[in-house]
Amino acid sequence: MSNSMNGSEGQLVVDAGRCLVEMRNIRKSFGGVHAVDDVSLNLYPGEVVAVLGHNGAGKSTLMKMLAGAYPIDSGDIVISGEKVNVRKPADAQALGIESIYQTLALADNLDSVANLFLGRELLTAWRTLDDHRMDSEARKVFLRLNKNFTNVRIPVRRLSGGQRQVVAISRAIYFNARILIMDEPTAALGPEETAMVGKLIQQLKQEGVGIFLISHDMHDVFALSDRVAVMKNGKMVGTYNTRDVTEDEVLGMIIGGKRPDGKAQAPRQPGAPS
Amino acid sequence: MNPVIETLKRAQVDWRMVLMSAVLVLVAVVFNILSEGIFLSPENLYNIAQQTAVVGILATVMVLVIVTRNIDLSVGSVMGFVGVLIAYLMYSESWSWPAACAAGLAACVVVYIYQGALVSFLGVPAFVVTLGGLMSFRGAAYIIADGKTQPISDPFFLKLGGGYNGGIGTTASWAIGAFICVALLVSMINARRSKKAYGVPTNSLLVDGILVVIPMVIVMVFVAAMNAYQILNKPEPQGIPIPVLIWGAVAVFMSFLVHRTRFGRYIFAMGGNPDAAALVGIPVRRVTLLLFLLLAVLTTIAAIVAISRLNAGTNSLGNSAELLVIAATVIGGTALSGGSGTIVGSVLGALIMQSIDSGMLLLDVSIGTRYVIIGQVLIAAVVFDVAYRRWTGDTA
Numbered sequence: 182m183s184n185s186m187n188g189s190e191g192q193l194v195v196d197a198g199r200c201l202v203e204m205r206n207i208r209k210s211f212g213g214v215h216a217v218d219d220v221s222l223n224l225y226p227g228e229v230v231a232v233l234g235h236n237g238a239g240k241s242t243l244m245k246m247l248a249g250a251y252p253i254d255s256g257d258i259v260i261s262g263e264k265v266n267v268r269k270p271a272d273a274q275a276l277g278i279e280s281i282y283q284t285l286a287l288a289d290n291l292d293s294v295a296n297l298f299l300g301r302e303l304l305t306a307w308r309t310l311d312d313h314r315m316d317s318e319a320r321k322v323f324l325r326l327n328k329n330f331t332n333v334r335i336p337v338r339r340l341s342g343g344q345r346q347v348v349a350i351s352r353a354i355y356f357n358a359r360i361l362i363m364d365e366p367t368a369a370l371g372p373e374e375t376a377m378v379g380k381l382i383q384q385l386k387q388e389g390v391g392i393f394l395i396s397h398d399m400h401d402v403f404a405l406s407d408r409v410a411v412m413k414n415g416k417m418v419g420t421y422n423t424r425d426v427t428e429d430e431v432l433g434m435i436i437g438g439k440r441p442d443g444k445a446q447a448p449r450q451p452g453a454p455s
Numbered sequence: 456m457n458p459v460i461e462t463l464k465r466a467q468v469d470w471r472m473v474l475m476s477a478v479l480v481l482v483a484v485v486f487n488i489l490s491e492g493i494f495l496s497p498e499n500l501y502n503i504a505q506q507t508a509v510v511g512i513l514a515t516v517m518v519l520v521i522v523t524r525n526i527d528l529s530v531g532s533v534m535g536f537v538g539v540l541i542a543y544l545m546y547s548e549s550w551s552w553p554a555a556c557a558a559g560l561a562a563c564v565v566v567y568i569y570q571g572a573l574v575s576f577l578g579v580p581a582f583v584v585t586l587g588g589l590m591s592f593r594g595a596a597y598i599i600a601d602g603k604t605q606p607i608s609d610p611f612f613l614k615l616g617g618g619y620n621g622g623i624g625t626t627a628s629w630a631i632g633a634f635i636c637v638a639l640l641v642s643m644i645n646a647r648r649s650k651k652a653y654g655v656p657t658n659s660l661l662v663d664g665i666l667v668v669i670p671m672v673i674v675m676v677f678v679a680a681m682n683a684y685q686i687l688n689k690p691e692p693q694g695i696p697i698p699v700l701i702w703g704a705v706a707v708f709m710s711f712l713v714h715r716t717r718f719g720r721y722i723f724a725m726g727g728n729p730d731a732a733a734l735v736g737i738p739v740r741r742v743t744l745l746l747f748l749l750l751a752v753l754t755t756i757a758a759i760v761a762i763s764r765l766n767a768g769t770n771s772l773g774n775s776a777e778l779l780v781i782a783a784t785v786i787g788g789t790a791l792s793g794g795s796g797t798i799v800g801s802v803l804g805a806l807i808m809q810s811i812d813s814g815m816l817l818l819d820v821s822i823g824t825r826y827v828i829i830g831q832v833l834i835a836a837v838v839f840d841v842a843y844r845r846w847t848g849d850t851a
Contacts, residue, residue, distance in 0.1 A: 250734055270736030286734040290727035290794035291720075299724055300735040302717050309715040313646075317653035352735075 200262070201226050201391040202247070202360055207256035209242055216242040218415040219256075223448060224360065224391040229382060231394045231406035231423070233435055239415040240395050241283075244362045247393070248280040249273035260360070274301070277359035281366055283395075285349040289338035293330075293348045294319040296337055297355060322351040326381065343374035350381065361385065364395045379405060399428050408447055413438040422447040468666065471788050471843060475803045482807060486814030493817055497684035501693060504681070505617035507809040508698035509534075509761045510776065514783040514801035515709040516753045519719075519746055521784055522726040524793035525574060525581035529588025530754055531776030535596040535769075537563045538758035542605035542768025545612070552612045556759055563751040563758070566592065571747025575740040589777065597770040605768040614697055616763030622693030623700065625682045631695065632678035636671045643667045698760045702802075705753060710798045718745060726793035782829070783808050786836040790844075808832065 202224040209217040217239040224230050232240045246253045249270040258265055260276050267273050273280075280286075287296050294312075297319045303311040316333070323330045326347045337345055346369070353361050363382075367375040382392060382405050396402050402409060403423060411418040411434040418434045421444060430441035486494040493499055513530055520527050537559045544555035570588055573579045607613060614621045623631075643663055650657045657663070678695065685692040713719035721742045725732040733739050762768045787804025789796030811832055815825045 248734075249736070270734060274736060280734070282734060284730065286728070286731035288724040288727035288731050288794075291724060295720060295724075299720075299731075300737050302720060304717075310717065310720065312715075313649045313653045313655050316650075316655045320655075 199225060201228075201260070203257075203259040204243070204247065205257040205259065207243060207246060207258075208254045209239075209246060209251060210254060215415045217246070220412065220415070220417045222410055222417065222420065224393060226359075226389040226391050227386045228408070229386060229392045229394055229406045230420075231396060231402040231409045232412065233396070233402065233409055233431065234412035234418075235435060238412040238435075240412050241364060243412070244280070244364065244393060244395060247273065247360075248278060248362055250280075270300070274356065277357065278362070279353035279356060279358035279360070280362040281346075281349045281353060281364065283365040283368060285345055287337050287345060287348060290336050292335055293323065293333040293337055293340070293344075296348050297322065297351050301356065318355070319351070322355045323347055325354070326350060326377070342369040343371065343377075346370060346374060346378070350378070358385075358390055361390055361392045362395075363392060365397065366394070367396070367398060367401055375401075399431070402431070403428065411435055419446050420448055421445075468662070469797070469799075472797065472799055472803065475788065475800065475807070479803055479807050479810065482810050482814065486810070486817065490814070490817045494814055497680045499813070499817070500677075500680045501622075501684045501696060503806070503809055503813050504677075504699045505621070505696040505764070506813065507805050508617070508696075508702040509757050509764070510779045510783055510809070511702045511802060511805040512705050512753055512757045512760065513776065513780040514787065514805050515706050515798050516750050517780050517784040518787070518789050518796040518798060518801045519709070519713070519722050520581075520750065521781075521789050521791060522793055522796045523722055523743065523746060524726055524729070525743070525746075526781070526791075527581065527585045527750060528777050529570065529585040529592055530750070530780055531773035531778075532589050532592035532596065533563060533566055534754050534758045534761060534773035534776060535771070536566070536592040536599070537755055538762040538772045539596045539599050539605060539768040539770060541758065542607055542762050543600045545607060545609065546605040546768075547600065552609050556755070559758060560752065560755045563755045564748065567747040567751035567754070568744070571744045571750075574747070575743035593770075593774075596772065600768070600770070602770050607762060607766055607768070612759075613763055613766060615701070616760055616765070617696035617698045618764065619686065621697050622681065622684075622695065623697060624694045625692055626694075628678045628682050628694035631700070632674050635674050639667050639670055698764065701756065701760060705756065706798055706802055712749075713798060718742065722746065723794065726795075728794075779808070782833045785840075786833060788836075788840060790840065804836075 200223050202222075204220065204222045207217055207220045208215070220239070220243055222230070222232070222243070232244065234240045242251065245251045247258065247267065249267045249272050252268050258267055260278075265272075265276060267276070267278075288299060291299070294316050298315050303315050303318070305311045320331075320333060323333060327344065330344055330347055332340075337348055340348070346366070350366075366378050370378065379401075382394075385392060394402070394406055406423045408420055409423050409426065409431055410420040411431065413435065416438075418438050419440045421441075425444055425447065426441060430444070433439045433441065483495060513534070517527065517530070540562055541552075541555045541559040544550040544558055545552055550558070566588070570581075570584050573584045574581045610620070622628075643666070647657055647663060658666070681695045681699075682692050713722070721732065721737045721739075724735075724737060725739055725742060729739065758773075761772055765772065783805035784796070784801050785791065785804070786807055787797070787800035787802070789800060789804075808829065812825060812829060815828065820828075
């Protein structure tokens, strides 16, 4: 296998200089339950890492810590070689980390423009909301993603699933995410909209954005990701280049926590110089 | 679809408000016929306007409380407590009115920081916290002056509640009416210019014109009515009552908060989806606490108006006011499930409720019947709200 020289289990050698995100020995427990137990994971620019596991495996918790939604108990988060403190969502946003949650995190009673800028409203010199500037900026982003999306001033609860997804994704695009966390981005979408998300991911990769993709859809995972990282019961089972493993092997890791025989783990970007 | 309906739907007009205004007009016309012209007389309109002010002031902030999925059951008791405190300081301790009001505000801020901290930082349901407050602060209102009524005699202070000397006179009333009209016009022109500059679609000139002219007409008709009311043996008509002016200023300020500031935006986001609000980084607890601070300020203002109207602070001040305030808010289209409600709606809701009550009073309807009817009006408003949301597809 191509990356067989890279590290043995438990000691992942990474190319720190080029690494976009390094999560080192992250732990989190709720009450007595270890939701995330000594997990390390990294991400390179322009790379899609699929984070897989059953419900309750800890993948969403791990990602929420990166996004600042939960503070970490112990461990380090290193962004572009610098150790950072991510204590709240605003910290993550300031570091260029954007999240698209499975629930989309939209306020259903507000319109698309308000949702795009929620928490980061554009203000006038008088510190009041600059509604018309937000409106005009928002329309530009929405149109980039969906040419038919013009009813941006009605409450998002009246929009279709695809349009709601566009609003959630627009946040990442407008605020120039360097690191994007996508939690089940296609779960609620029709085929056409799923294709749109796939195209968008390719485009963001080209721009050097690193993407963590949480998905249950094996087709998406194999079509979109460069690496797969599988978690079970709060622990990392293993990280592999997507092209090195089969769907059955991945399912074996998800269900049984069993690493495939004879496959090398891939802590680094495929094709990165050693 | 019918092009006319399409245009109407696309125009940014709040049809619920239009409908509520129609209900208010209908109520007024019906009572006017039944009372043989007394209901729409300047005197009656003047009285309704100033009677509604206290509930109206509190309803503007109750909208935001309910929008965030909270409730304040303590508002009547706290108003009683603060009112008695201010009256006590002026009467029994001979404080000047500004000093007494400042002390009242300070006490009210402490009360609401206490309640707000329990709600926002400890996560105790607001219903429970303020239910406790409802009882405690009614008791506190009694303790302050040992249950004794505290009369108020300061002539300036008494004007704040309206009444005999509580109008601002005709000239000032016309001036304020004119000022509001100019402000409406200027803000509409600015909005259109700003929308054009950013390439944002605008309403047609006709729709925007109507949207400006209607409020202008309402304001000027209101001013004319207030200026037509002259108390016997007074040299000049009353003009706008001061409590109504205060209510209007409060409503404008609250609308500004809702539409133009982050605070208002966050209040609605938190009510619409609390999880999303936290995930996008809104400081949910801080905003909730700020809302309780705002509640403190407005409750103090309402207390000042209330004791001034009553010429005294009594321990029963604001008894069951919380129910009237919540009723006005709900009649005004605020959903108890959170996330939706408007300041204008609360103004209309308070006016509708007070108009029906006063109208029945004019017709000598007994107090029992009045309560029965007001209660059913509340239910009718909520039924309408549910039906309206289903019809527009806005099921929350």
